[in-house]
Amino acid sequence: AQSVTQLDSQVPVFEEAPVELRCNYSSSVSVYLFWYVQYPNQGLQLLLKYLSGSTLVESINGFEAEFNKSQTSFHLRKPSVHISDTAEYFCAVSADNSGNTPLVFGKGTRLSVIA
Amino acid sequence: ETGVTQSPTHLIKTRGQQVTLRCSSQSGHNTVSWYQQALGQGPQFIFQYYREEENGRGNFPPRFSGLQFPNYSSELNVNALELDDSALYLCASSNGPFYEQYFGPGTRLTVT
Secondary structure, eight states, rough: EEEEEEEEEEEETTTTEEEEEEEEESSSOEEEEEEEEOTTOOEEEEEEOOOSSEOOOOOOOSOEEEETTTTTEEEEESSSGGGGGGGGEEEEEOSSSSSSSOEEEEEEEEEEEEE | OOOOOOOOEEEOOOOOOOOEEEEETTTOOOOEEEEEOOTTSOOOOEEEEEETTTEEEEETTTTEEEEETTTSSSEEEESSSOOOGGGEEEEEESSSTTTSSSEEEEEEEEEE
C-alpha cells in the first residue's frame, strides 16, 4: 500500500521569498506523483505531475517539483511566491496509471504568504 | 466546456439520517470518483464509478453507497449518519478510471 507524508502542516513565508513544501512517499512499486492546490472554498486543482521521464516537472505558474527515487521524495518549490499562492497544497501518489489504483493523499500543507 | 459541479454546496443533517450528494461530471468524462476530506486531512478515496459500475472502493463501510447514471453523473448516498461523517465530500471526474481527475468544489456536510 502507498502512503504520503507531508512534513509541514503550515508554512508561512514572506512575499517574493522562496518556498519548499516537502513530500515523502512510501510504496513498494513504481509510483506516479502529483501536487494539487486547494484555494479557500474550492475543489482541488492539479498543479503538476510526475509520470515518467524527466524527474523535474514544472507548472505554468512557476512551481516545480523533483522526483527523487532514492529519497522517496517529491518536494514542491517556488523561487519567489506571491500573495495569490496562499492555499492548501496536497501531495498525492498513485501506484500505477493503468486505471486500477486510486490517489492517496497526504494531509496537506497550508502555505501562507505574508505581504 | 462545463466543469465538475456538485450539489448541494452545504448540508446539515442529524445523526442517524440519510443523505444524498450529487455530482455532474465534466463533459466527455465517463468516470466519477468520490473522496471524503475531513477537517485538517487530505482527501480519502471512497469509491469510483466507471460506466455505471463500481470500479474500486476505499476503506469505507457499506452505508456509503453510490450510483452512476447513463449521462455519467453520480450520487453518493450515506445512511445512518454519524458525527464523524462531517466532512467535505469531493467528486472528481476523468476520461477513464484514475486518469487525470478534475475535482468539483465539494459539498460540505455537517452532522449534528
